[in-house]
Amino acid sequence: MTEAAAIDARLFRQALGSFVTGVTIVTTCDREGRAVGLTANSFNSVSLDPPLVLWSLALNSLNLPAFREAGHWVVHILTAGQRDLSQRFASRGTDKFAGLDYTPGPGGVPMLEGCAARFVCRAAFEHEGGDHAIFVGEVVDLSIGAAPPLVFHSGQYGQMMPAGLRPARPDDADTGEFGRxxxxxxxxxxxxxxxxxxxxxxxxxxxxxxxxxxxxxxxxxxxxxxxxxxxxxxxxxxxxxxxxxxxxxxxxxxxxxxxxxxxxxxxxxxxxxxxxxxxxxxxxxxxxxxxxxxxxxxxxxxxxxxxxxxx
Ligand SMILES: Cc1cc2nc3c(=O)[nH]c(=O)nc-3n(C[C@H](O)[C@H](O)[C@H](O)COP(=O)(O)O)c2cc1C
The missing domain is CATH 1.10.10.10 (Winged helix-like DNA-binding domain superfamily/Winged helix DNA-binding domain)
Incomplete structure (x- = not known):
């Protein structure tokens, strides 16, 4: 038995869930030129020079062949208002792009609008990662929006709240101070x-x-x-x-x-x-x-x- 097998799978997921992430949609097109994509929170930065990012894709994903063959893919960082879009791209066997506006990027890769940020990447490397494939891409173009990002924590969506907020009214506040x-x-x-x-x-x-x-x-x-x-x-x-x-x-x-x-x-x-x-x-x-x-x-x-x- 390897050490990894001794880790309880449920606990492992739960512990990973305590790490707060953003939410992305990664898109590309398949051999027939059809737009494909999925919701992924495994996105991360790798290198500043050259500018590299990574994300990982489950080996059982229907989109694995498309991403393995793709010359480019696009990572869209979602805004707090794009929860529905996240859900849409996290469901299998549906036409995720039905009725969506998108523009073609390099090699025809679909680029969605209105995101918090968007990275157009040239597929650079694929690494083995257990039951996932790790894709590393070189960022060739990017754009940034002003809307606040969507966040994901313990299986739930949320949005940013500044750290260090004081209680609106301290517990020891005098009732006479209500006005303040x-x-x-x-x-x-x-x-x-x-x-x-x-x-x-x-x-x-x-x-x-x-x-x-x-x-x-x-x-x-x-x-x-x-x-x-x-x-x-x-x-x-x-x-x-x-x-x-x-x-x-x-x-x-x-x-x-x-x-x-x-x-x-x-x-x-x-x-x-x-x-x-x-x-x-x-x-x-x-x-x-x-x-x-x-x-x-x-x-x-x-x-x-x-x-x-x-x-
Ligand atoms: C917030 C969130 C994050 C996700 N992150 C990933 C991920 O990083 N990698 C992955 O393979 N699937 C991830 N998924 C699950 C896929 O979005 C989901 O399995 C999707 O149906 C895969 O579609 P496909 O089989 O059409 O590729 C995530 C789902 C959600 C809701």
Whole structure:
């Protein structure tokens, strides 16, 4: 009996599962030029110079012959939003590419879009690896996306969370300190940070907050009735006060033509400047958070914004 045979297979799998990985889809085309591929988390870097990566394929994979003969293959690092794609490529005997958009790479290898990163590889070596074949490829082209990656741990999908998070409210926090730990308080501070410059800009232009909202709603497409505009804003979760519309009509920032509202030249100029200030704020925020943190923040804020309240 070899030493390896003494290792309990179930425990071995379980222990391996405690190693967190990303998830990839590796694709190539077979001898007939058909696109093939599978989900693999055995991907790893090997060498920086030359740029080499590896992954391993089960010897019982239906795709083994295709990868053995391939001159190129492509590794796609999946994003947190691509769980379904991972499942699709982890199932056997289905047309994994049915209805999928992809572009042909070197030798016609299928390249999927919208991944966290993509490595186009020239097949370099194949090594024996027990019940798997280890493929080493030389990276000949790559691209990187901004979306956060999908992760895999103990048989479950997950997504990145920054390390070292403090509890939202320490166990020993005084009940009198509730205000500090109220999520609404922090949202308020963040709201002020987000809107300080914009507020200053619309005030400088003699406008109020609701006026900015009216201009922004009209910016999505003018020539609407008052009711249409109010309805549009409501669908976006914003209440538009009627008096703000009338104020802007009076100031000639909005034209009322036969009951349809249009941005006037001055209204459009206000909006362009206000949007420029908002974009500058967004750029500053983008510098404070990583792309995955920003994506996570947006998802969490959307969840909170959907809270129905008790009314
Ligand atoms: C997260 C995840 C990671 C996987 N990693 C690998 C891997 O590295 N190598 C492998 O051969 N199979 C891996 N699999 C299993 C294959 O995706 C699965 O067996 C697939 O059906 C193989 O397809 P094929 O037989 O058409 O090649 C993984 C599956 C999942 C869900």
């Amino acid at each position: 730990y109220f999520t609404g308080h922090l949202l308020g501070l963040a709201y002020n940070a987000a809107f300080d410059d914009i507020r200053r800009e619309y005030r400088r232009r003699g406008l109020r907050g609701a006026d900015y909202t009216v201009l922004a709603s009209l910016g999505l497409g003018d020539g609407v009735t008052r009711e249409g505009l109010i309805e549009r804003a409501r669908n976006g979760g914003v209440a538009l006060p009627q008096e703000a519309i009338e104020r802007l009509v009076e100031r000639d920032d909005v034209r009322d033509e036969g009951d349809r509202l249009y941005l006037s030249e001055s209204g459009r100029a206000h909006l362009v400047e206000l949007v420029a200030v908002a974009e500058a704020t967004q750029r500053r925020f983008d510098e404070r958070l990583t792309a995955p943190e920003m994506a996570l923040l947006h998802q969490l804020l959307e969840k909170l914004a959907a809270d129905p309240g008790t009314a």
